[in-house]
Amino acid sequence: RKEVEQDPGPFNVPEGATVAFNCTYSNSASQSFFWYRQDCRKEPKLLMSVYSSGNEDGRFTAQLNRASQYISLLIRDSKLSDSATYLCVADPWGDQTGANNLFFGTGTRLTVIP
Amino acid sequence: DAGVIQSPRHEVTEMGQEVTLRCKLISGHNSLFWYRQTMMRGLELLIYFNNNVPIDDSGMPEDRFSAKMPNASFSTLKIQPSEPRDSAVYFCASSTLTGNGYTFGSGTRLTVV
Numbered sequence: 148r149k150e151v152e153q154d155p156g157p158f159n160v161p162e163g164a165t166v167a168f169n170c171t172y173s174n175s176a177s178q179s180f181f182w183y184r185q186d187c188r189k190e191p192k193l194l195m196s197v198y199s200s201g202n203e204d205g206r207f208t209a210q211l212n213r214a215s216q217y218i219s220l221l222i223r224d225s226k227l228s229d230s231a232t233y234l235c236v237a238d239p240w241g242d243q244t245g246a247n248n249l250f251f252g253t254g255t256r257l258t259v260i261p
Numbered sequence: 262d263a264g265v266i267q268s269p270r271h272e273v274t275e276m277g278q279e280v281t282l283r284c285k286l287i288s289g290h291n292s293l294f295w296y297r298q299t300m301m302r303g304l305e306l307l308i309y310f311n312n313n314v315p316i317d318d319s320g321m322p323e324d325r326f327s328a329k330m331p332n333a334s335f336s337t338l339k340i341q342p343s344e345p346r347d348s349a350v351y352f353c354a355s356s357t358l359t360g361n362g363y364t365f366g367s368g369t370r371l372t373v374v
Contacts, residue, residue, distance in 0.1 A: 181362045190352055190365035191304070234304070236362070247292055247358060248317060253303035 150174060150250035153235050157256040164225050168255045170235030171217045179238035182209055182220050184231045185254065191234055195220070225259045232256045263287075265355050267366035274373055279341040282369045284353035286334050293336050294363060295328055296352045304352075310336065311358060322347075343373045 153170045160166045172180075180197035195202065197218055201210035208221040218237075222229055235252040266285040274280055286293055294309040308318040313330045321328070325344070330336045340347055350370050354363035 179361075183362075190367050192365070193362040196361060247311065247356070248294060248306055248309050249363065251304045 149252075150239065151235050151237050151252040153252035153255050155253060155255060157258055159258045159260055160225055161260050162225055162227060164259075165221065165223045166225055166257060167219055167221045168233055168235070168257075169217055169219050170252055170255075171215075172235075172237040172239075172250075173216070174237065174239040174250075175213075175216060177216075177237040177239045180209075180211060180218050181236040181238075181249070182207075182218075183234040183236055183251075185234060186231045191251075194233070222257075225257075227259050227261060230257055230259045265353060265364050265366035267351075267353055267369050269369055270367065271370045272372070274343055274371070276344055276373055277342040278373075279339065280343045280347075280371060280373075282338040282340075282351050282353075282371070284336045284338070284366055286336070286355040287364055288334065289357070290355035290364075291333065291358055292356045293330060294354045294356075295336070295338050296354065296365075297349045298352060298368075299349045307338070340371075343371075345373045348372050 151172050182194045183191040184194040185191040195209045197209040197211050206223045210219045232254040234254045237250045268283045291312050295307040297305045307320045308328045309316055310330045328338045350368045352365050352368045354365040356363045
């Protein structure tokens with residue numbers, strides 16, 4: 148079983164729509180979570196860190212449900228520029244020193260249509 | 262801050278040739294990660310270093326792959342001999358030890374023909 152699993156999509160939504168991606172993680176000890184955005188032929192870039200139960204940044208809301216071991220990303224009022232692949236990431240190590248590699252999901256592809 | 266710098270951006274080489282990919286970390290970062298990305302397998306961690314010390318190289322596909330970190334700010338990933346199945350985008354990323362996520366370089370797109 149993969150550490151982090153995501154629906155690969157693609158999600159095709161009209162401009163202005165609200166879209167949500169879910170991601171599950173297998174290691175209940177995971178402490179930190181992130182969403183990365185990757186544009187076509189570009190590197191992944193950090194979009195949001197997910198703290199405690201979640202956080203919000205403008206049109207983007209990330210939520211964490213530890214009991215069910217899933218993280219979600221909600222995008223409101225979608226823009227054409229939101230078209231990208233969104234990668235869900237978990238840090239399973241917590242305070243364990245010497246290990247700090249992150250586990251990436253395979254990504255969910257979003258296309259926002261005019 | 263110049264960010265994580267990778268070179269070359271693109272590399273096309275013939276099967277059997279040696280390929281060397283380079284990465285310069287962000288100043289002050291002390292963890293370095295090498296990833297490979299393909300459509301089929303997504304992002305795969307190859308190896309990572311903390312404070313120049315290799316921590317986990319279990320993702321390195323085979324002995325043809327080797328990575329070094331000769332100093333705190335620079336790393337190389339070498340493939341010798343290269344094969345067509347090595348064609349992929351290779352990213353390096355850096356972070357602090359207590360990190361809040363990684364910063365990726367812009368990647369090297371490798372094509373082995």
